[in-house]
Amino acid sequence: MFNDVDDLSDCKVLLVEDSVINQKIIQVCLADLCDVAVVESGEEAIEYCLQSAPDLILMDWILTGITGLEACKLLQSKPSTANIPVIFVTSNVGESQQEECWDAGAVDFIGKPIVARTLVNRVKTHLKYKKQADLLREYSYVDGLTGVFNRRYFSQEMDRHYRQGQRANTTLSMIILDVDNFKKYNDHYGHLKGDDVLKSVAKVLKHCTRRPLDGAFRYGGEEFAVLLPNTPKEAAFEIAQNIINGLHQLGIEHAESPFDVVTASAGVSSTHTASDPAELIKQADTALYEAKKNGRNRVIEFSPEHEKSI
Numbered sequence: 001m002f003n004d005v006d007d008l009s010d011c012k013v014l015l016v017e018d019s020v021i022n023q024k025i026i027q028v029c030l031a032d033l034c035d036v037a038v039v040e041s042g043e044e045a046i047e048y049c050l051q052s053a054p055d056l057i058l059m060d061w062i063l064t065g066i067t068g069l070e071a072c073k074l075l076q077s078k079p080s081t082a083n084i085p086v087i088f089v090t091s092n093v094g095e096s097q098q099e100e101c102w103d104a105g106a107v108d109f110i111g112k113p114i115v116a117r118t119l120v121n122r123v124k125t126h127l128k129y130k131k132q133a134d135l136l137r138e139y140s141y142v143d144g145l146t147g148v149f150n151r152r153y154f155s156q157e158m159d160r161h162y163r164q165g166q167r168a169n170t171t172l173s174m175i176i177l178d179v180d181n182f183k184k185y186n187d188h189y190g191h192l193k194g195d196d197v198l199k200s201v202a203k204v205l206k207h208c209t210r211r212p213l214d215g216a217f218r219y220g221g222e223e224f225a226v227l228l229p230n231t232p233k234e235a236a237f238e239i240a241q242n243i244i245n246g247l248h249q250l251g252i253e254h255a256e257s258p259f260d261v262v263t264a265s266a267g268v269s270s271t272h273t274a275s276d277p278a279e280l281i282k283q284a285d286t287a288l289y290e291a292k293k294n295g296r297n298r299v300i301e302f303s304p305e306h307e308k309s310i
């Protein structure tokens with residue numbers, strides 16, 4: 001899992017330094033290790049990090065405008081930048097300055113004048129830590145069998161997208177999808193073949209949800225969820241239909257199904273009718289129940305009528 005952390009060439013270090021000579025020295029030292037971007041002030045550093053987070057920041061202490069220490073504290077206070085490790089590069093290495101570095105949230109400091117080997121080794125060590133932490137976070141969010149996100153991440157993403165949709169006044173839609181007659185499939189073909197079916201479903205989901213904010217999740221055993229931020233229910237219905245058709249067209253033999261191939265059913269809901277995340281999920285589930293009741297291999301969009309029929 002961690003074999004690829006030794007290659008740091010895809011890592012980006014942001015150097016916050018207003019001395020051109022120091023910029024050049026550090027860039028030359030790190031040239032063979034990783035990518036280095038340079039900004040000259042704390043304000044620019046914060047703006048840069050909000051656009052695209054680097055893997056590590058090398059921060060000068062004394063800068064024009066806010067100090068490096070203040071910039072570090074500001075970065076630590078924002079959820080989207082708090083994970084970026086900051087190393088101070090400073091000639092202020094007295095005891096009280098070191099205390100201030102730690103208090104500001106820095107992970108390390110490097111004294112000036114710079115010793116090339118120390119700089120390279122410290123940067124290498126912290127980039128490796130960062131890469132390992134990123135990988136662990138990614139793995140803890142991904143379902144091991146299917147490669148789509150897991151249910152824990154679904155809960156986080158649901159909350160985040162719901163709140164974002166409320167703020168921006170946009171519609172969040174969701175799909176819940178369940179493989180049809182899957183117990184019979186497992187009983188007939190065996191559990192391993194069943195696992196292959198789940199992998200195929202995940203592939204179709206990934207193929208049909210391509211916008212950057214769309215997310216596909218394994219919601220339960222043979223149940224999947226799709227979150228579609230900024231997507232009206234009509235468009236969500238179409239995406240669900242594409243998924244159902246896509247799976248049907250794979251033509252995976254299912255001798256125990258009336259369709260002869262593996263199919264799935266889906267329920268669609270949106271914040272047009274749901275007023276909180278729990279209701280959004282419940283409504284998609286209700287619509288899925290209707291799809292199963294109406295013969296399977298189909299998509300049903302939630303309607304308040306369904307609640308009366310339960």
Ligand SMILES: Nc1nc2c(ncn2[C@@H]2O[C@H](COP(=O)(O)OP(=O)(O)OP(=O)(O)O)[C@@H](O)[C@H]2O)c(=O)[nH]1
Nearest residue numbers: 178179180181182183184186191194195221222292
């Ligand atoms: N192979 C495999 N099977 C799983 C996994 N998770 C859940 N299942 C199986 O999925 C089946 C779901 O069965 P049911 O809930 O009865 O649903 P169904 O047979 O698909 O029937 P309908 O949903 O009504 O069409 C059970 O047999 C579970 O054991 C998994 O990770 N791999």
